[in-house]
Amino acid sequence: MALLVQKYGGTSVGSVERIEAVADRVLKHKQQGDDIVVAVSAMSGETNRLIELAKSIQETPDSREMDVLLSTGEQVTIALLSMALMKRGLSAVSYTGSQIRIKTDSAHGKARIEEIDTTRMRADLDAGRVVVVAGFQGADEQGNITTLGRGGSDTTGVALAAALTADECQIYTDVDGVYTTDPRVVDTARRLDKITFEEMLEMASLGSKVLQIRSVEFAGKYQVPLRVLSSFKDGEGTLITTEENDTMEQPAVSGIAFTRDEAKLTLKGVPDIPGVASKILGPISDANIEVDMIVQNVSADGTTDFTFTVHRNDHDKALGILKSIEKELGARDTLTDARIAKVSIVGVGMRSHAGVASTMFKALAEDAINIQLISTSEIKVSVIIDEKYMELAVRALHSAFKLNVSASGVSEV
Amino acid sequence: MALLVQKYGGTSVGSVERIEAVADRVLKHKQQGDDIVVAVSAMSGETNRLIELAKSIQETPDSREMDVLLSTGEQVTIALLSMALMKRGLSAVSYTGSQIRIKTDSAHGKARIEEIDTTRMRADLDAGRVVVVAGFQGADEQGNITTLGRGGSDTTGVALAAALTADECQIYTDVDGVYTTDPRVVDTARRLDKITFEEMLEMASLGSKVLQIRSVEFAGKYQVPLRVLSSFKDGEGTLITTEENDTMEQPAVSGIAFTRDEAKLTLKGVPDIPGVASKILGPISDANIEVDMIVQNVSADGTTDFTFTVHRNDHDKALGILKSIEKELGARDTLTDARIAKVSIVGVGMRSHAGVASTMFKALAEDAINIQLISTSEIKVSVIIDEKYMELAVRALHSAFKLNVSASGVSEV
Structure with a gap:
């Protein structure tokens, strides 16, 4: 008898029929003797409907009230799913x-979970009940409703699994696992049976969109085995674990991630002196804008160009901030570009393989794709390119790293 | 500077435009120096949409989960209204x-308010904030979400006004006050400037639909001055107070109420012995069915017919109960009729005027309307008739009691 936390996303609960299907799946697991806690998202479309409503009233909706509004989405789902479970004779x-x-800090719209009280859930599980929890939301110390930001239902699932020391956190979504890259872009993309948290973190943060990055961080930190599965068809999905797969030779690159969600901002000709970077990024961070890549190269004339990327939604805000500090910093100009894409190769095997980066750059060069920025970590190499070349680049890299066939020619089961 | 609790119903907040109009009205009152607490309903149509969703999953939705579901309706409205107020520069x-x-008992779907903690609201009001509260809902001791039943937002408004000892509770609705009867039925129906709680109670419970009965009970009990106003046009509305209007001669009848919401059930030929009534109504009450009229007449052969009315929605449930106890009671048969209407004349002046009932019966007889049941209280006389005669009866009574002109020929201002 296992304790499972199952998380169902928006499309998995997008209609009454889908909710019934989720209830069927939960019933099956209950009949197998598992204890189940379910975390759910808002029905697909609902969050957008609510955002539209808010924006039709207030251009930049108040963040506290936005959380009050958006949290209703999951609240509808938990009630409907509980009803569907009861209809099947389950107690829910x-x-x-x-x-x-689910106690969080007070950062409305992007709150972080601080603590989960499991007393009530434990009592319910002991009484044989299925516990259905609204994902994506919590409350701060003062009882104000908070949301974890979009996609935050994954984080709820993992946090519940961690708090309850569940055997597995199963994330049901509209894909049947983690692929070497997006199958919509590369039709030979292959589902991975296993992937490490580190790799998944890079894949998720780089836009694989399967899991929300914070849920993977969480899962890694609390060692919660995480499984991505399809809520539309049966299958084993992809297990995300701490164990590196050593039963077969580790391929150098596990997958290709990409995203169009970013925008690039460059301050031209800032003085190349200590403290400049923090003078630039301080106000950006104060405005709660998350920065992804940061690139600075030395320059010959005592000035340098400082470039960073932010989420496209934050482009206008970030540009406004740079414009307001440009003069004070002594910069020559501010340039921005929102028509960019980030493409990354990810793999723990990279650590022990030389030449991975050069294989990447060679493959891009062969298709005449210009690289605008480069950023690396131990297990990934990311490049920024013109967004119109994105699909081409992903296909070229998928093929260059032979991701369409299993490592060592062994088919994965 | 007055402390006002304003309640806006579903149609008053039925669209973004309507919510903006409510915000304008609140702004006007704030500019006049009033402190404002607003209680709101779900946007019109939303509650029905949610009920449909629930019923498409569970024929008789679980009552706890139904409350979780329905309470999202008002939660959407409070967020949107707060945003609209902030847009106008108000703090909300x-x-x-x-x-x-808002602590209630645990009777899901028809919970009663037990206590309201005003600490947080007082602090907000002191800080100049408009407080926007979700109507219709509360939470029980264990933190389970409860709802007060449909129309319960009025009750929330009055309860807030009572807890805060507000100067007035203003109920904004789609009518501009309480009328002598429904103007859709009688075009000469006249708005009343004032009405007593007692009269309003009879009018509301009898189906005038302007105010929910429990809100009036509440207001009367805590002496909260209650005003019904239109949220669509300016005007003084109707003030509901404890003071009887003695500046002009009190008319015998203040208004005509009517409803089609009831069904009639009769147990034929039950033994006319002590304890029968409680044997019939005990199981009905245990099933949480509210009974309105109860009529029993002595019978000659040692048996009697026992008749009562319930809400039409409860007809099937009540019939099932009667059928199950029919034999044990020794009744001959159970007859029911859902095609009935109740028409009532209401007025505190009735207490000192003889002949009011006979005027009523005479007026109905002149139009050949047969009376099925009669029930009276100190300030009202109700009759049950065939529903097809309802409008005819209302018009006849409105005219018979000269309600289309003011008492003593004095026009009300």
Whole structure:
């Protein structure tokens, strides 16, 4: 008998029929003797509907009230799913983030979970109930409703699994696992049976969109085995674990991630002196804008160009901030480009393989794709290119790293 | 500077435009120096949409989960209204029933308010904030979300006004006050400037639909001055107070109420012995079915017919109960009729005027309307008739009691 936390995303609960299908799946697991806690998202489309409503009233909706508004989405789902479970003769009970005491900080719209009180859930599980929890939301110390930001339902699932020391956190989504890259871009993309947290972190943060990055961080930190599965078809999905797969030779690159969600900002000709970087990024961070890549190269004339990327939604805000500090910094100009894409190769095997980066750059050069920025970590290499070459680059790299066939020619089961 | 609690119903917040109009009205009152607490309903149509969703999953939705579901309706409204207020430069904060600690009992779907913690609201009002509270909902001792039943937002408004000892509770709705009867039925129906709680109670419970009965009970009990106003046009509305209007001669009848919401059930030929009534109504009450009229007449052969009315929605349930106890009671048969209407004349002046009932019966007889049941209280006389005669009866009575002109020929201002 296992304790499973299952998380179902927006498309998995997108209609009454889908909710019924989720209830069927939960029933199957209950019949196998598992204890189940379910975390759910808002029905697909609902969050966008609510955002539209808010924006039709306030251009930049108040963040506290936005959380009050958006949290209703999951609240609808937990009630409907609980009803569907009861209809199947199961005992079920729903909880909002506030009710189950998912305590978060007060950063509305991007709150972080601080603590989860498991008393009530444990009592429910002991009584044989399925516990249905609203994902994506919590409440701060003062009882204000908070949300974890979009995709935050994954984080809820993992946090619940960690708090309950569940045997597995299963993330049901509209894909049947983690692929070497997006199959919509490369039709020979292959599902991975296993992937490490580190790799998944790079894949997720780089836009693989399967899992929300913070949920993977969380899962890695608390060693929660995480499994990505399809809620539309049966299958084993992809297991995300701490164990590196050593039963077969580790391929150098596990997958290709990419995203169009970023924008690039460059301050031209800032003085090449200590403290400049923090003078630039301080105000950006104060405005709660997350920065992804940061690139600075030395320059000959005592000035340098400082480039960083942010989420495209934050482009205008970031540009406004740079414009306001440009003069004070002594910069020559601010240039921005939102028509960019980031493409990355990811793999723990990279650590022990030389020449991975050069294989990447060679493959891009062969298709005449110009590289605008480069950033590396131990297990990934990312480049920024013109967005119109994105698909081409992904296909070229997928093929260059032979991702369409299994490592050592062994088919994965 | 007055402390006002304003309640806006579903049609008053039925669209973004309507919410903006409510915000304009609140702004006007704030500019006049009033402190404002607003209680709101779900946007019109939303509650029905949610009920449909639930019923498409569970024929009789679980009542706890139904409350979790329905309470999202008002939660959407409080967020949107708060945003609209902020857009106008006002400081505003929203609270769900749970957050503001509207403590209720655990009767899901028809919970009663037990206590309201005003600490947080007082602090907000002192800080100049408009407090926006979700109507219709609360939470029980264990933090389970409860709803007060449909129309319960009025009750929330009055309960807030009572807890805060507000100067007035203003109920904004789609009518501009309480009328002598429904103007859609009688075009000469006249708005009343004032009405007593007692009269309003009879009018509301009898189907005038302007105010929910429990809100009036509440207001009367805590002496909260209650005003019904239109959220669509300016005007003084109707003030509901404890003071009987003695500046002009009190008319015998203040208004004509009517409803089609009831069904009639009769147990034929039950033994006319002590304890029978409680044997019939005990199981009905245990099933949480509210009974309205109860009529029993002595019978000659040692048996009697026992008749009562319930809400039409409860007809099938009540019939099932009667059928199951029919034999044990020794009744001959159970007859029911859902095609009935109740028409009532209401007025505190009735107490000192003889002949009011006979005027009523005479007026109905002149139009050949047969009376099936009669029930009276100190300030009203109700009759049950065939529903097809309802409008005819209302018009006949409105005219018979000269309600289209003011008492003593004095026009009301």
